[in-house]
Amino acid sequence: SQELEQSPQSLIVQEGKNLTINCTSSKTLYGLYWYKQKYGEGLIFLMMLQKGGEEKSHEKITAKLDEKKQQSSLHITASQPSHAGIYLCGAVPFGNEKLTFGTGTRLTIIP
Amino acid sequence: GAVVSQHPSRVICKSGTSVKIECRSLDFQATTMFWYRQFPKQSLMLMATSNEGSKATYEQGVEKDKFLINHASLTLSTLTVTSAHPEDSSFYICSARPWTGVGEAFFGQGTRLTVV
Secondary structure: OOOEEEEOOEEEEEOOOOEEEEEEEOOOOOEEEEEEEOOOOOEEEEEEEOOOOOEEEEOOEEEEEOOOOOEEEEEEOOOOHHHOEEEEEEEEOOOOOOOEEOOOEEEEEEO | OOOEEEEOOEEEEOOOOOEEEEEEEOOOOOOEEEEEEEOOOOOEEEEEEEEOOOOOEEOOOOOOOOEEEEEEEOOEEEEEEOOOOHHHOEEEEEEEOOOOOOOOOEEOOOEEEEEO
16 A cells, blocks of 8 residues: 655644655655644645656745655745745555555644 | 535534535546544544445444445445434535546535534
8 A cells, every 4th residue: 555654744844934845655656745724624735746856835834755756845935924834745556546645744834 | 726525514413313425526436435543633534435336445443334336427425324323424525527536636625523
């Protein structure tokens, strides 16, 4: 089965600082997703990466997928309180539609 | 983007009773929907894949007789927690895609179930 490990598990960052969250897969990924969640609420789609070496940006958030398609990073520039929440990477394996999630990273932004 | 609606958002029930949670795709048809469970301070755990017109596929360790899934139409899947116990208390969330393979998966708002 697809194993997704995220690091760090939790992160406390001062407002305005940059941060990076990593997601590592035990298998080659067919599609890699990043979602954000406020605990107890639904998921907000951030980005999907599919090609090795792909990089996408939206506002202050950039996600990359490595060439081997087994590692992804999510980078937030000049963090704001609105960035606080739980970040989840998800993956769809080859030949399967099931989207499974990594262990999650809880991000706290302090003023 | 596409919309997935989940109902109810919160439910409290007594031990031994059954609770039904609905997941609807409002503006697209979904032959496949997915049900997840989330424990406090943990990630989402895939419980089962709901297949329209056929039996659901359950992940290892998920009791199919405890969590009944029915996907009666292309826009509705239901999860029934039968004979609920306090340990079934959790956050349940569904998702669906308007296409096969990869592509953004849309999620419902989630249901917080509390069994007393």
